[in-house]
Each structure stands twice: as structure tokens, then as C-alpha cells.
Amino acid sequence: MTLLKARRRAFDILERDLPGDQVADAVHYFLIATILLSVIGAVLATVQSLEIRDQWWFTVGEHIALGIFIVEYVARLWVAPEHPLRRGLSAGAARLRYAVTPGAIIDFLAILPLFFALVHEHDFHAVMVLRLLRFLKLARYSSGFNALYLAVKRERYALVSCFLILCAGVLMAATAMYLAERAAQPVSFGSIPASMWWAMATLTTVGYGDVVPITTVGRIIGAVTMVSGLVMLALPIAIISSSFSEVISKHNFVVTFSMLSRLRPFSELGAPELGDLLPLLNSRSFDRGHQVVRRGAVAEHLFVVLEGRVETETPDGPVVLGPGDVFGLVPGAEGALAAPVRALAKTKILAIEENELHMLTARHPGVVRRLVAAARRNEEG
Incomplete structure (x- = not known):
């Protein structure tokens, strides 16, 4: 088998585009299992009582998973010129263009703990957080992630409008509360930027309770803000959910x-x-x-x-x-x-x-x- 044929075959396996390709299916599910085991191990390693992070088998398993992800990343860079959108480019240009795609960046984040550990060998918690980023690799194998991306992309202009409405609501609520509460609570509502924390927490229905109005006018403004927040959050949720449902009904599998x-x-x-x-x-x-x-x-x-x-x-x-x-x-x-x-x-x-x-x-x-x-x-x- 020539090098070009080997690269083409590797591309077919990694992309899993050929119907009935058992090798591609096996590699596909093997990578998913590796991602899940790696993430589960990183989560359990933060539980002090389990004491698994010092076990030899945990260290060996982490190095094996890291090696698998490095091989996958290098292999995807190698086969990048085989992609239909990059076949007209030189091999170097095709690999460079692939390296800046979201999927390639996620793959790089999956192997980042290796390079981070070389610089900060004893920062265990930082390395654990970086390992959890491997969960994002599942986006490549999940039609659900793809459908959510398509739903957000389709409704991006409507979502931007909802965001602008939310920003306007925060500004108006913060201004009103500043005028009503600045004399009674100069620390919490002494300026419009300071009042924006309360406005954001209230409009998003989180309501931390660390800052609350104490005047009658302030409480009335707070009540109106809380009700307005329900409406403002319902708009983007309804847009995304309806678009997601429509995309799911039309896209039963990912097309590449x-x-x-x-x-x-x-x-x-x-x-x-x-x-x-x-x-x-x-x-x-x-x-x-x-x-x-x-x-x-x-x-x-x-x-x-x-x-x-x-x-x-x-x-x-x-x-x-x-x-x-x-x-x-x-x-x-x-x-x-x-x-x-x-x-x-x-x-x-x-x-x-x-x-x-x-x-x-x-x-x-x-x-x-x-x-x-x-x-x-x-x-x-």
C-alpha cells in the first residue's frame, strides 16, 4: 500500500464515512470509550477519600489515554489534505487550516495536560481541569451536539436580538434602581454600574439575595424587574428549543x-x-x-x-x-x-x-x- 493510499484509508477510518466499515466503527467507539474513561477518572481523582490519583494503575491509564489522544491528533493532522474542502491546497497549507478548526483545537486541548505538566509538574488541580476538557471531544461523535450547533447557527440573528433586549433591560433596571436606592444604600446602588449586578442577577431569575432593595419604590421596581426577567429569558429558550427540535427531526445523523x-x-x-x-x-x-x-x-x-x-x-x-x-x-x-x-x-x-x-x-x-x-x-x- 502506497503512502497516499494509507493516508486515504486512515482518513476514512477517522471520519467513519464508509458504510459498513467495521474498522472505522471499532476505532470510533474505542475513542468514545477512551474519552469517557479519561473524564470519569479525572473526576474521581478529585475525591480525596478514594485516593486513586496515587495508584499506579491510574497513572498508567492516564498515560495510555494521553498517548491515544496524541496519536489521534497527529493522525488527523496527517490526513488533513484528504478532506474534500482542502484537496486543492498543499499538504502544509491543508494541515495548517485544519489545525485552526474547532475540532482540531479541542483535540489539542485534550493533550494539553502533557505540556502543562512539563511546566507545572505539581499543580495537580490545574492538570485535572485541563483533563476534563477532553469531554468536548465527544462533540465530534455526537449528532446531538451537531444539532445544537445548527440550531444556534440558524437562529443566531434572533438570539443576538434577544441579547440586546436583555442588555437594554439590565441598563433600564439598573438605572431605575440607582435612582430609587442610591440614598438608602450608597454602597450597593451608589452608581449605575454597581446597580447592574443586582439587575443582572434579578433579570436572569438567579436572585442571589446579597443585594436587595429596601425602599418601597425600590421593591416595586424589583418586582417589575423579576417579572420582566421571566419574559426575557423565555424568548431565547423558546427560540433555541423550537429550532433544536426542528433540526433533530430533519437530521437523524451527521452528514460530512x-x-x-x-x-x-x-x-x-x-x-x-x-x-x-x-x-x-x-x-x-x-x-x-x-x-x-x-x-x-x-x-x-x-x-x-x-x-x-x-x-x-x-x-x-x-x-x-x-x-x-x-x-x-x-x-x-x-x-x-x-x-x-x-x-x-x-x-x-x-x-x-x-x-x-x-x-x-x-x-x-x-x-x-x-x-x-x-x-x-x-x-x-
Whole structure:
């Protein structure tokens, strides 16, 4: 096996993009288990009564975990040029670009205790805190973390507006309390900045109780502030929860750039096209025998099979579709009835909604033309 083939194989294992790759699955779950054991050990080591931090097996286990994370970090740097978005770069530039991504930074934080211990050998508690940062590595393997990130990203403008409203509420509450309480409590409410601590603690419904109004007017302002805080916090919570629920329903598994680049309709796309396409794709899973599209349903999505097999009806009879095949809605046929489609095995499918398909058509018409041509070929059998 040549070096390039070995690097490609290592990339496939680390990214776990090939369906049915048992080696990639084993490495995936092994790394998750290592992360969990390392974090649990770091937590238990802070319990004095257990006295495990001086045990030889704890030290050996920590060094083994650290070695595993170092190997993983170095391996991910090595395979960085294989990523679809970095294939046009030199090996050094691709690795440098990967090194500043959030995932790479988290990987570096996982091995940071080694370098920290070399400088501060006896600062046990600081090293323990750094070890707990390894828990963040689970974000790479969890679809839940990915869904939360997508939910926050989708609603970022609304969340910024909520933050500005909260800042305005803090300023108004602090100003009102300063005017009402500055004479009675010059230490706690002698200035607007000093009053902001009370305003923030009250608006966020924490209410530490270390600073409280004592005048009648101050208590009335405090009551209004507490009620306003419930409303202000309910806004971002409702926005995030509804967006998170919607993302979870549309994204049953994490879709990566390398997954996308392996499919026939997307194999020749460049980094800009893949970058615009990935956020538009919804990922769905179907068990064997389940209906992907029901008979008589209106075509509202364009589907691409990622893994598994589905069967659809055509004028020439049933046709089996596999990875890379396209079916469903095509532009100009809105409102048409879709052919029934059934999963023949456990199947993973990527879906593009009607409005997102129009958005993609405006940005990259060539991509849509390829998808439409593939879908029409499959419909005609």
C-alpha cells in the first residue's frame, strides 16, 4: 500500500464515512470509550477519600489515554489534505487550516495536560481541569451536539436580538434602581454600574439575595424587574428549543463533506459548491420496509440515497435505487404526485426541501441540473 493510499484509508477510518466499515466503527467507539474513561477518572481523582490519583494503575491509564489522544491528533493532522474542502491546497497549507478548526483545537486541548505538566509538574488541580476538557471531544461523535450547533447557527440573528433586549433591560433596571436606592444604600446602588449586578442577577431569575432593595419604590421596581426577567429569558429558550427540535427531526445523523463528495452527483463539486450544499441537506433514516414516499403524496423533496437500497415504481416496473441515486421532486414539477418509494434495507437518505432547492438553483444551477437529470433517469426506469 502506497503512502497516499494509507493516508486515504486512515482518513476514512477517522471520519467513519464508509458504510459498513467495521474498522472505522471499532476505532470510533474505542475513542468514545477512551474519552469517557479519561473524564470519569479525572473526576474521581478529585475525591480525596478514594485516593486513586496515587495508584499506579491510574497513572498508567492516564498515560495510555494521553498517548491515544496524541496519536489521534497527529493522525488527523496527517490526513488533513484528504478532506474534500482542502484537496486543492498543499499538504502544509491543508494541515495548517485544519489545525485552526474547532475540532482540531479541542483535540489539542485534550493533550494539553502533557505540556502543562512539563511546566507545572505539581499543580495537580490545574492538570485535572485541563483533563476534563477532553469531554468536548465527544462533540465530534455526537449528532446531538451537531444539532445544537445548527440550531444556534440558524437562529443566531434572533438570539443576538434577544441579547440586546436583555442588555437594554439590565441598563433600564439598573438605572431605575440607582435612582430609587442610591440614598438608602450608597454602597450597593451608589452608581449605575454597581446597580447592574443586582439587575443582572434579578433579570436572569438567579436572585442571589446579597443585594436587595429596601425602599418601597425600590421593591416595586424589583418586582417589575423579576417579572420582566421571566419574559426575557423565555424568548431565547423558546427560540433555541423550537429550532433544536426542528433540526433533530430533519437530521437523524451527521452528514460530512467527505460523505457528500463520495456520491456520484457530488463527486466533481468543488469546495464552494459543497459548502453551500451541505447546510441545505436534511438527513433521514428508514428501517427496512418503511415508506420513504407514500403513494399519492405530493412531491416536496428531492432525495439522494446515501446508504442502503430503496424501491420505486416507474412506468416500466419497480426499480431499485442505491447509494448516489436521486429521486423525488424536480424544479418545474411542483404539485406533482410522487411515485411511492419503499426502503428495502436500513437506508440513509439526504433530502432537499422545495424552497431550499430553489435557493440552490439560484446559486449553483449546474448542480441542480445534474440532480434533476439523475432523478428523471430513475423515474423513467
